[in-house]
Amino acid sequence: MPSRYDSGMSDASVEHLAATLDLQTVRVVRQIAEHGSLTAAAASLGYSQPAVSQQLQRFEERTGIALVERVGRGIRLTESGRVLARHAFAVTTALEAAAGELAEIRGLRAGRVRLVAFPSASATLVPRLIASLASEYPGVAVTYVEAEPPEAVEAVRADRADLAITFSYPGDRDDPHRASARGLDVRAYGDEPMQLVLPEGHPAAESDVIMLDRLAGEPWIAGCPRCRGHLLELAGAAGFTPRIAFETDNFVAVEGMVAQGLGVALLPALALEASPRHPGIVTRPTARADVRSLHLVTARGAERVPAIGATLAALEALAAG
Amino acid sequence: MPSRYDSGMSDASVEHLAATLDLQTVRVVRQIAEHGSLTAAAASLGYSQPAVSQQLQRFEERTGIALVERVGRGIRLTESGRVLARHAFAVTTALEAAAGELAEIRGLRAGRVRLVAFPSASATLVPRLIASLASEYPGVAVTYVEAEPPEAVEAVRADRADLAITFSYPGDRDDPHRASARGLDVRAYGDEPMQLVLPEGHPAAESDVIMLDRLAGEPWIAGCPRCRGHLLELAGAAGFTPRIAFETDNFVAVEGMVAQGLGVALLPALALEASPRHPGIVTRPTARADVRSLHLVTARGAERVPAIGATLAALEALAAG
DNA sequence: CGAATGCATGCCGTCGCGTTATGATTCCGG
DNA sequence: CCGGAATCATAACGCGACGGCATGCATTCG
Numbered sequence: 001m002p003s004r005y006d007s008g009m010s011d012a013s014v015e016h017l018a019a020t021l022d023l024q025t026v027r028v029v030r031q032i033a034e035h036g037s038l039t040a041a042a043a044s045l046g047y048s049q050p051a052v053s054q055q056l057q058r059f060e061e062r063t064g065i066a067l068v069e070r071v072g073r074g075i076r077l078t079e080s081g082r083v084l085a086r087h088a089f090a091v092t093t094a095l096e097a098a099a100g101e102l103a104e105i106r107g108l109r110a111g112r113v114r115l116v117a118f119p120s121a122s123a124t125l126v127p128r129l130i131a132s133l134a135s136e137y138p139g140v141a142v143t144y145v146e147a148e149p150p151e152a153v154e155a156v157r158a159d160r161a162d163l164a165i166t167f168s169y170p171g172d173r174d175d176p177h178r179a180s181a182r183g184l185d186v187r188a189y190g191d192e193p194m195q196l197v198l199p200e201g202h203p204a205a206e207s208d209v210i211m212l213d214r215l216a217g218e219p220w221i222a223g224c225p226r227c228r229g230h231l232l233e234l235a236g237a238a239g240f241t242p243r244i245a246f247e248t249d250n251f252v253a254v255e256g257m258v259a260q261g262l263g264v265a266l267l268p269a270l271a272l273e274a275s276p277r278h279p280g281i282v283t284r285p286t287a288r289a290d291v292r293s294l295h296l297v298t299a300r301g302a303e304r305v306p307a308i309g310a311t312l313a314a315l316e317a318l319a320a321g
Numbered sequence: 322m323p324s325r326y327d328s329g330m331s332d333a334s335v336e337h338l339a340a341t342l343d344l345q346t347v348r349v350v351r352q353i354a355e356h357g358s359l360t361a362a363a364a365s366l367g368y369s370q371p372a373v374s375q376q377l378q379r380f381e382e383r384t385g386i387a388l389v390e391r392v393g394r395g396i397r398l399t400e401s402g403r404v405l406a407r408h409a410f411a412v413t414t415a416l417e418a419a420a421g422e423l424a425e426i427r428g429l430r431a432g433r434v435r436l437v438a439f440p441s442a443s444a445t446l447v448p449r450l451i452a453s454l455a456s457e458y459p460g461v462a463v464t465y466v467e468a469e470p471p472e473a474v475e476a477v478r479a480d481r482a483d484l485a486i487t488f489s490y491p492g493d494r495d496d497p498h499r500a501s502a503r504g505l506d507v508r509a510y511g512d513e514p515m516q517l518v519l520p521e522g523h524p525a526a527e528s529d530v531i532m533l534d535r536l537a538g539e540p541w542i543a544g545c546p547r548c549r550g551h552l553l554e555l556a557g558a559a560g561f562t563p564r565i566a567f568e569t570d571n572f573v574a575v576e577g578m579v580a581q582g583l584g585v586a587l588l589p590a591l592a593l594e595a596s597p598r599h600p601g602i603v604t605r606p607t608a609r610a611d612v613r614s615l616h617l618v619t620a621r622g623a624e625r626v627p628a629i630g631a632t633l634a635a636l637e638a639l640a641a642g
Numbered sequence: 643c644g645a646a647t648g649c650a651t652g653c654c655g656t657c658g659c660g661t662t663a664t665g666a667t668t669c670c671g672g
Numbered sequence: 673c674c675g676g677a678a679t680c681a682t683a684a685c686g687c688g689a690c691g692g693c694a695t696g697c698a699t700t701c702g
């Protein structure tokens with residue numbers, strides 16, 4: 001014969017109980033344990049007294065677990081109530097720890113951003129960026145690795161980096177705007193002028209700008225594979241196929257070779273800025289003012305990550321300054 | 322100049338953030354961290370996919386904290402998301418621990434009940450009660466202390482006991498039904514017959530029941546103060562004032578004195594049951610079938626505490642059996 | 643014995659939070 | 673290169689949880 005004293009749901013599962021435990025009840029019970037009365041708990045939580053009263057009633061009806069019992073004109077926690085209050089401390093403490101860390105990240109007092117950029121940015125753009133971030137947000141950790149555009153984009157996709165600085169040139173078959181960056185955010189970050197590099201005294205250097213086809217017969221010193229692709233693209237448009245005499249991805253070496261009269265080269269402006277101007281060379285823009293485009297690649301929505309947003313903002317400031 | 326990349330709420334307080342952290346988001350993020358996709362997290366939580374999608378959006382709008390970023394056709398957690406996921410484990414673990422303990426109590430596999438009862442119940446009612454509880458609910462801890470009714474009620478009020486077994490007699494000025502138990506629950510637990518105790522061979526023992534006034538001239542052996550009060554009350558109703566020859570709260574001693582012919586006594590049935598019948602005495606009910614009433618006193622609503630409810634049910638079963 | 647205290651109750655408006663249906667991308671296989 | 677599957681976002685909608693306020697009831701205190 002069932003007693004009138006059984007709860008009627010004594011065998012409900014622990015999982016279901018955990019799923020129906022709500023934070024409000026946990027907070028309420030914690031405050032009741034600390035203040036001893038329902039009214040004081042309500043005031044402490046910024047609620048009206050009936051609110052917490054109903055909160056408890058809903059919980060008790062839902063779970064069949066009595067948390068408080070009336071005594072006189074007040075209440076006190078039952079055994080279950082005290083048990084929950086004890087755990088409530090652990091729960092709210094863990095939540096506050098989480099909130100603290102999130103606030104640190106949101107306030108840019110913590111966080112990290114993993115940069116990846118092409119090599120010629122390593123000596124110019126990236127150091128300035130890192131210095132700017134470090135002085136403004138000392139709590140944000142910045143890491144940096146070098147990688148050519150295709151690998152850089154892949155690093156973002158595979159979550160090995162947060163922000164990739166890439167470049168592309170018109171006609172580039174690996175243009176980050178195209179398929180390789182599908183599902184990512186790509187921001188244009190301005191254009192970088194291409195500079196022709198000639199030995200001092202080269203006849204073509206007499207004019208301020210140079211038609212590319214004037215150098216059709218020169219031996220060329222090519223850079224990295226993609227830079228070489230850009231050269232071939234531009235030369236093709238100008239109606240000739242350049243004769244590649246040397247190849248190296250070391251820009252300083254390129255300048256040295258040009259100074260030695262071994263050939264001419266086409267270098268992006270950043271590469272030339274990376275080191276003090278090598279003696280014995282001159283640089284001229286192309287007549288068509290050719291450029292390569294810079295891009296910032298992130299996961300979609302990543303600008304809302306404070307550290308990444310701050311990095312994007314710093315990059316904008318660098319471009320403007 | 323504010324950048325377009327700032328969140329717009331970077332200085333909101335940690336307290337506010339902790340207050341707006343909700344359990345659903347914590348659970349969702351935990352599942353996303355474990356399953357890697359929003360759809361799988363939804364399935365794991367038993368929700369539809371849009372539900373968790375909106376849950377995340379609401380959180381991000383409320384707090385300005387991005388938890389996920391899109392990549393390809395999927396998502397991944399941001400830095401903040403991973404931080405929250407890490408803490409989410411602590412939070413849900415603490416909640417599950419709480420749920421587990423509550424379920425144990427609800428399922429009567431744990432819990433405690435603190436009993437307090439009057440002395441003559443110690444040897445009869447209480448042992449049977451404890452034995453019954455111990456065999457049916459081995460996980461429930463039972464403690465017991467002896468106290469006379471006024472102190473027993475006070476123990477419940479002061480949270481030194483959960484359940485008091487008390488008695489009262491008609492006209493009792495300390496009747497638990499009255500002011501002393503204000504704000505508590507009082508349940509009637511039947512009546513206990515009062516028995517007159519006479520030495521063997523006493524002339525009044527020849528009849529099956531005894532009119533109290535037949536013993537008006539006898540010396541009386543009184544029990545505890547309240548028992549003495551009951552005797553005075555009944556004798557007063559019968560028209561005489563008993564002459565108290567001895568007083569002791571030791572019921573066995575009372576029986577011994579009666580057996581020695583030192584007087585007669587009025588004892589409750591439970592006191593007589595507590596020990597084997599003392600030789601040389603006989604017991605008879607009073608002609609008016611006088612009784613004292615038993616009561617069970619708890620905090621209001623305490624019957625919903627599983628261990629206390631089970632104790633009440635066990636007491637009912639004992640009374641019925 | 644009236645005033646004050648503490649909790650419960652009833653009523654009600656709002657909005658959080660689910661659902662289903664549908665759209666927009668992305669990825670994959672033929 | 674082109675459907676189809678997979679994944680998340682969006683829209684529309686309904687319900688119930690959850691607040692507040694006003695009020696009632698029991699207890700306690702002066």
